[in-house]
Amino acid sequence: MNFPFFIARKYFLSGKKKNFINVISIISMIVVAIGTMCLILALSVFNGLEGLLRSMYGNFDPDIVITPATGKSFEFDSAYITKIKSIDGVLGVSEVVEDNVLVEYKDAQRLVRMKGVSRDFDEYSGIKNVMVSGEFPLVRDSIGYALIGRGVQYDLSLSLKNDFYTLQMYYPKDIGPGVVNPSNMYNLLNIIPGGIFAIEKYYDDNYVFVPVEFAKTLLNYENRLSSFDVYLSDGASASNIKTSIQEKLGENFVVKLGEELHSDLYKVLKIEKLFVFLILVSIIGIASINIFFSLTMLVIEKKKDISVLFAQGASSKLIRNIFLYEGCIVAFTGAFVGLVLGISLSLLQQHYGLIGMGMNSAVMNSYPVKIEIMDVFLSILAIVIITFLASIQPAVKAGKSFSTHTLQ
Structure with a gap:
């Protein structure tokens, strides 16, 4: 019992x-x-x-980044954007030209990472949410402006209220032997500082955003790009769209999710x-x-x-x-x-x-x-x-x- x-x-x-x-x-x-x-x-x-x-x-990185499989640039073809935008869930595609350049403001100089972006960046990027001063659009009244990281601003002692000084950007030319005139060894363009953003120390200390047309001219890219930034609609499956983009563009491109850029x-x-x-x-x-x-x-x-x-x-x-x-x-x-x-x-x-x-x-x-x-x-x-x-x-x-x- x-x-x-x-x-x-x-x-x-x-x-x-x-x-x-x-x-x-x-x-x-x-x-x-x-x-x-x-x-x-x-x-x-x-x-x-x-x-x-x-x-x-997320305020800086796009949902998907498309880069060339070899080299740091590729020949632009409007068919690429057409293929990408034909995929359900894709809101916009920004053309990107990106490289290291020397910037000068008054007597201060330093190297920065210049990122030239197209108008879709203005519409879909989260940078506008982290602006600490100035205005966001890169192009206003057909005039190009630069968005500058807060760390770069501190290093250059840059003031948005001073209209007498512009941001000077230098990029070396692909020159041959026999060139002795220093002014022929680099490209120089001026751009007006338009705003200051603050995201995270690495980005704040290194990045400057400019219109893609300005970047192409400075780097002599003509019809070439560094990458495509793809922005997706809310609720869209980024992994599925990534697979679709890879299938449409082929092996000449590497397609990564935005979060994969910081996977480590x-x-x-x-x-x-x-x-x-x-x-x-x-x-x-x-x-x-x-x-x-x-x-x-x-x-x-x-x-x-x-x-x-x-x-x-x-x-x-x-x-x-x-x-x-x-x-x-x-x-x-x-x-x-x-x-x-x-x-x-x-x-x-x-x-x-x-x-x-x-x-x-x-x-x-x-x-x-x-x-x-x-x-x-x-x-x-x-x-x-x-x-x-x-x-x-x-x-x-x-x-x-x-x-x-x-x-x-």
Whole structure:
């Protein structure tokens, strides 16, 4: 006859000598709760940082980039744009001419990455969302303007309010031997600074946007381009469109998603997130040793009670399940409290920015966080596995103890 589980458990846990064991169990709950809370917070911060990077780069990078398979430029053909725009989900295609040039403003000089773009860039790019001064359109009243990164502006001490100075751009010519006049060794064009943008340090310190016609003239590209920037409609499948573009353009072009341009950075973030997850899970595992010790001491203390329960009809399986149940109560209570605290603090940080970056020049005033269901699920799964491993040995020992008393 099977002894009812809830009666067995109540009898089994009764007694006056369990205060020390209860203290250890409470400590285990607290440590598991703290570990779980830290796990949720850490994973949420990594998610927030990745989302922040994607949003920042999304203001600069197009959805899809098309570059030549060999060399740094290719002969432009309007048929290419026709093929690309014929694909469902493509909003616009910007012609791009890009290279390193020397810029000069007053007495200051430095090398920058000049990116010449066509009118579709004005319409679809997210640069307009990160302008800090000046105006966005590159061409206004048939006059070309330059959009300059904030870092370049600082280096050149450039002022948009000063109309007497233009931005001078130099690019070396492909010259042959015998040229002795320095002015014949480079192209020089002037352009008016039109606006300042601030995205991310690398872009701010290196990039200057100009109209594609200006860039072609400076670089002597005539009918050549460096790449195509493709912009997609909301909800469009970038991977499917990438495949379609590759099929239409052939092997002479390399088609990449915008996020693939920073794939190494995203991989590093994911690896760091994985190691943080493993480290915090290990800490929770170490904290679960307290569960193991408390259950083991409970087994030692309750040997006589186990025999009494057997005499009343309890089975070996019932005794083992009681110990497993107690371990789960301790771990799951701590995990539940930790999940509630972690999610609550993450939501408070997300909406109110409780913890700031501590830097005036930071992109955001507070640490970005983002809660993902998969992180919560994996955290719960890890705690379930750890709890089972911490509780199984004392439970098995209790069953063996039960068998030993049975034989006696």
